[in-house]
Amino acid sequence: MIGASTRIGSIGRALFDKLLRADFNGPVYPIHPHAEFVGAVKAYRSILETPGPVDLAVIVVPRPQVLEAALACAQKSVKGLIVITAGFKEVGEEGAQQERQLVEITRTHGMRMIGPNCMGVICTDPAVRLDATFAGSYPMRGEVAFASQSGALGVTILDYAASLNLGVSMFASIGNKAEVSGNDLLEYWKDDDSVNVILMYLESFGNPQKFVQLAREVTQTKPIIVVKAGRSEGGARAVSSHTGAVAGSDEAFDALFAQCRVLRANSIEEMFDFAMGLANQPLPRGNRVAVITNAGGPAIMATDACENLGLSLAQLSDETQQRLRERLLPEASVRNPVDLLPAATADEFQFALQQTLRDAAVDAAIVIFVPPLATGVVEVTRAISAVAADFDKPVMGCLMGMRGIATGFAELQRHRIPAFPFPESAARSLAAMVRYAKWRQTPRTLPARFDVDQKRVRELLAQALAGGQQFLSDAAAFAVLEAYGIPAVSHRLCRDWSEVQTCAVALGFPVVLKISSATLLHKTEAQGVRLNLRNRDELASAYLDLETRLRALQIPISQTQFMLQKMISGGRETLIGIHAVPQFGSVVAFGLGGIYVEALKDVALRVVPLCREDAEMLVQSLRGQAILHGVRGEAPVAFEKLHEILLRVSQLAQDFPEIIEMDMNPFLLFHEAEKCMAVDVRMRIKSAEMVEHSFKQID
């Protein structure tokens, strides 16, 4: 411990004391420039003077001495550093430079480092017993691993875990994440058998795509619960599109977490609600909950919360109801919620819980107890614990009011039954378990790869970049779609009236005529589109209109082209697009279109690359998906085709991160797969170097 201090109350002393108090399973050497001993332990002037090998160094010296300490560690062949000292990247450019040098030292000498600017690390493994933090209680041994990007929240969370008797396996405050990142911990905990639930408090992602890949693997066996702060600041908003602002990056994070099956909690409190159930109880097989109570009001609140969170109240079998009826008071309610009335005894709680858990229609139980007088809490909680142990179904306790409740909480927690002061928390905990259990039951496929013409797209983008274009021409954009097998309307690019009339005959009337110009993006608003031209006369008149319009806009006709398209009627209007979200990567957007529907902003996102389930979930997550299934007798759209198109768009976005925005609006969907197609497309690109810079940060 480099920076151990003799001064009681200092961080350097608090840390040292905690190392000893946790009974670290090995020698701890305090390093101090001149003291002979620290806390009655012999001190050394330098790590190089310590008698034996050193695995881990905790560094708390002032910032100017950190680099020197790290170099000494390297010389001593130390494997790991925990740098508590602050004053690096978080305070400005000078600190950032020091931080880069620190990372350089660790990389050169093959050391791993947590921090700097962190609150330390805890490992409760009995073979280790490391508490290298300067705050918070040493937690109970358990199976929860926790990484926090905020030191202060780390403290709070350790205290909170202790108050809930939630056992911890490892804790790491990762500070500036200069070397070891959240992703590194995830990778480590993936294979650590002593960890069964992973909690993370995050403010930023260094490498979201790596997170997705790792989290997808980890969540196959262990749940991950994340609090992602910074919703409101959220960095830059998703690039605003043809159709108005589509989504903030926080929605992209929601999509990302759902896709890699990570449970996102909205607050620290909710994170613990989730963790209490997942860490302590078996996963439910379904979402049918039995509520057993001795008070009507809280049972109604539990029911409200359950249904609001997608759980359903189990329908107890006649047999179960009959058995309950025989044993309980005549005024008791034997339908779910089972209300034992205020005077319920521990025996009645035990019997009722047993009978309901035995019922095949019940997947989980919430037991609510409000002590009517200051007695019975321990008896009732013991009865609950005894029954719960006999079943492979989750049981949640809810103890309300204060009298004698503390002992009840302790009793339940000793038996690993989550105990909550309000029914809403119990329901939240169960809902998270049901969600995770359902994910686990759903097999994941790999992102689909279609046979596409990647080379052609590379050429098209290179041409545009070479020409300094920010937006692809209409023709190039349609060509990109074609190369990736994304169907689009038949179209021809024409330079003048003579070409227009020839092409119209080739396409067949009715047709649409548009100005095709990179300076005229919002064609409808600029009145640069003429729809449903049914014959040569209407086409001629439309052509002359557009010429007049160009003149009014002072755009030389020689620099403009005309896009002629087949007029498509009917179908359901949707929009399908790609957006590159800052610090994130690309997302596929899908929403309902049509000028009125667009005002309702019913658009959802998924992070690239999408697998088949992602495409399905993306479509299902729209509020107005009924429109796709058909309203007032319409036939449903070709969902299979729609999923395929979304997957092809995902592949395009993955292959070409330089496409920072693509909008197919409208993309028309029909019942017949072969009729589904993009009617308009807009594509914005950025230079390859800019792409490199944005996405290849090191986590």
Place this chain on the structure above:
Amino acid sequence: MIGASTRIGSIGRALFDKLLRADFNGPVYPIHPHAEFVGAVKAYRSILETPGPVDLAVIVVPRPQVLEAALACAQKSVKGLIVITAGFKEVGEEGAQQERQLVEITRTHGMRMIGPNCMGVICTDPAVRLDATFAGSYPMRGEVAFASQSGALGVTILDYAASLNLGVSMFASIGNKAEVSGNDLLEYWKDDDSVNVILMYLESFGNPQKFVQLAREVTQTKPIIVVKAGRSEGGARAVSSHTGAVAGSDEAFDALFAQCRVLRANSIEEMFDFAMGLANQPLPRGNRVAVITNAGGPAIMATDACENLGLSLAQLSDETQQRLRERLLPEASVRNPVDLLPAATADEFQFALQQTLRDAAVDAAIVIFVPPLATGVVEVTRAISAVAADFDKPVMGCLMGMRGIATGFAELQRHRIPAFPFPESAARSLAAMVRYAKWRQTPRTLPARFDVDQKRVRELLAQALAGGQQFLSDAAAFAVLEAYGIPAVSHRLCRDWSEVQTCAVALGFPVVLKISSATLLHKTEAQGVRLNLRNRDELASAYLDLETRLRALQIPISQTQFMLQKMISGGRETLIGIHAVPQFGSVVAFGLGGIYVEALKDVALRVVPLCREDAEMLVQSLRGQAILHGVRGEAPVAFEKLHEILLRVSQLAQDFPEIIEMDMNPFLLFHEAEKCMAVDVRMRIKSAEMVEHSFKQID
């Protein structure tokens, strides 16, 4: 106290002991059939034997003796009863009958009664000091009044209030509400100067319309916070309409609460979050919040929560930032959130809070403190309290982690500064205050009354009722609209082709031809409508089509009429309707129409009668209101006219509760007020007696 018991541990004894322990300001007489004394106080065999006058009797005898006890009270000229005893309406018909007799006795003898089946009453007025409850701690004196329909939650809530040091003025567990109702308490607390915040836990409403009227008055001076349980069961759903299920009755409750400016909390926890701010701090003048912290993570979470709840982070003035910069550490952040860094001293907290509250751009402050070591909590909370007292702006405290926090909480609460363990709760509390403050600043108008032909509608409804019709004929429904000045499309009712062709000429082409039949409700789906008939030929062909259609449906043409309407093109499709919600009264529904938009179910409700602000809020509460303002360059609809129409519909619903369902779908809105009109209307009625029965329950 009738039923005082000598047996320690019994409810009859617990209650008696609590009466004495609270030091009731007058004599308490225990009534016991044979004991000479109870808890060392002389007992009497009957209330009639007590030596002095009795104001209030608490009854806890077994149910079979309750009526007799009540009669004795009447004889003794007791004014008030609190009946704790259970076993009445809640256990079945026999109990319900006993309850009716009990109410009969109280009414005959001019007594008021709380209960039966309740947990009792508390009044902390020093001149009274009544604790007639058998559970919960005697609360601190304060200005919160609380009514609970659940005894168990009453216990919990009293305990919770005590743990938060939230002072209580009165508490009443209202049980079966047989005589005194929640509305009665509201009326009482309205004029009680010792009450400044009213909390209610409700499971049902006896008389929602009276609640609305009372709550509208009360909330002009005192906030009301309600937890309404039973969302999911929610009684019957709103009658499903022409356009599919519109809304459950829980949404009707949301509308009701918003309309009478009642804050609805989703849980007991949230109710206390709201109450802590409103009961203890001044109302904010706006929604701009300053966050002062010594930890970054929690400040980000506070920011997220604020913005998510409609609060905004204040933009501190340059002067404020400058002053902070001069005094704080160079690494501190002087922009909002003001981050004082972990080592912040009490002085720094005091200075930063002072400077930010002094800034005119700040309406409220949240102060977050995470003790980095186990010191400083009391100093910091004292500093916060000292500054808060100097300003007329609300200050919320958030103390995180556990070390030393209890003393910090106590310190803040002693100075009436709400203290929370998580930043989200502080933000929720502030958001409720901002919402209530804004309501208070908005003047309320009386529901508008238009000059309408009420007599005509009465005749039309009477005719339909006489004919045993559930649905009004098209002609009658249009006539109702006309009588209330609600504009509708020009139309004619015709019996045969000869009338159809004459009327078409009178209306002018293009026209719409519909089958007008009570048995054919969903005309579009039954293909009973022909749109946009441009001339006599098209009309003739449509007429023959409909005749064929009628034959196919086996409806005799002689019993059917044809509705001929002017064809209206353009406009924005909306739906405007009336729905009678069970146990509730009528609501006005307004939503966006058109077959695709309807699938998104963007419909909102307001309870009848609406005032002008309600109509405006109703329109503003649609997700897709941008459609009404005009998308892609469209002009806005005639909002003034729309509000007027909604108010006229409200008046119709209020005047005729027998209209249990009315749907104008579509109601077309245009930029020009005179073009706005209903194009189709459907109206369902129920008999006058049924209406009486449903809505005139006694609360």
